[in-house]
Amino acid sequence: MSPRTPPLIEVEGRRLALSNLDKVLYPGPGFTKGEMLHHYATTADPLLAHLRDRPVSFLRFPDGVEGQRFFAKNLPPGTPDWVRTAEVPHTEGVQRQVVVQDLATLMWAANLVTEFHTPQWRDGSPGQADRLVLDLDPGPPATVVDCCEVALWLRERLAADGLDAYVKSSGAKGLHLLAALRPTPSGEVTAYAKRLAVAAERALPQQVTHRMTRSLRPGKVFVDFSQNAAAKTTATPYTLRAQPTPTVSAPLTWNEIESCTTPTDVTVEAPDLPSRLERYGDLLAPLLDEKSAGTLP
Incomplete structure (x- = not known):
């Protein structure tokens, strides 16, 4: 039996495949990935205002809060070419990071099951x-x-x-x-x-x-x-x-x-x-x- 194809939605002209919507991420209350995506969609206006122009670091927990977590600043594998990125100086050299500027990028990133972390400065003015x-x-x-x-x-x-x-x-x-x-x-x-x-x-x-x-x-x-x-x-x-x-x-x-x-x-x-x-x-x-x-x- 082949795995179910993730549903496709269109967000601001971008087609996104949102996967595993029924997966329980928070076992205690039974909070699912679909509910996580709903949270990010319904808080998008203020969230995007605080994400704007700031390179994002992700804390990912794709198997839920009781599973493995990993913190990543580099571009996630398969990042679409329409996602804005920024060059960010690091000790090991310049690195590209995601900048979440719009709802489509927000929902794409949220589908990876993430916390969003940002610096106290904006793209173009590091430090x-x-x-x-x-x-x-x-x-x-x-x-x-x-x-x-x-x-x-x-x-x-x-x-x-x-x-x-x-x-x-x-x-x-x-x-x-x-x-x-x-x-x-x-x-x-x-x-x-x-x-x-x-x-x-x-x-x-x-x-x-x-x-x-x-x-x-x-x-x-x-x-x-x-x-x-x-x-x-x-x-x-x-x-x-x-x-x-x-x-x-x-x-x-x-x-x-x-x-x-x-x-x-x-x-x-x-x-x-x-x-x-x-x-x-x-x-x-x-x-x-x-x-x-x-x-x-």
Whole structure:
């Protein structure tokens, strides 16, 4: 018996074969690949805005969240010739990566079963960051509730430096704080972010560490400043994550951060997104507005 031919759909004039739509990717809730593709299709407008002009790295989990995962920056095999690519400098030389500019490319990439990760700079200006990111990662028994307390302290510190902070769930255990910048060398942004992390540790020594050393992290929130480096990437807003349930790296309101008492208060799963977008729109839209961009002190 021959294998079933994947259904063909047309997206913006491109014919795509979407395969294994009934495959269960998240066994706990029974969330399927078809539901994953639906998530990406229905969140395409804000997701594409945050993917635009940024070379993409993929975390792929084609056999589901309990199967093998692999992180790839290079072009996936069989990348269509109509997919935009960019030359990206790496330590081993220039490498071509996908740039997701349109719905057809998004659905083609989502069919590979992916998380989307992007740098803090845009194609054409590698190493010139237009946003700052702080990754708040709780070391058990600390949880995202502790991250919320640290996020509030960092928001005030950023405001004192003239920068407006926005927040999203990481989609895993913690939070991401972001601020829009006028293009700034990534090294300078990393140095500033490290100063913030050190300041947070000094102000909240029982709650925060700025060092990655594993032995220092239990019970504390690690303020990871390193994702501002030009070679690093962060989970793109609205991407699904390879967690036990279909969690999303989703924008949050500061009211949600202030009132957080349990991890579920700031956990967003794919089925939650349509109502959140209807209620709030894209909470991270100011990051895309050049008028909102600040400068480092």
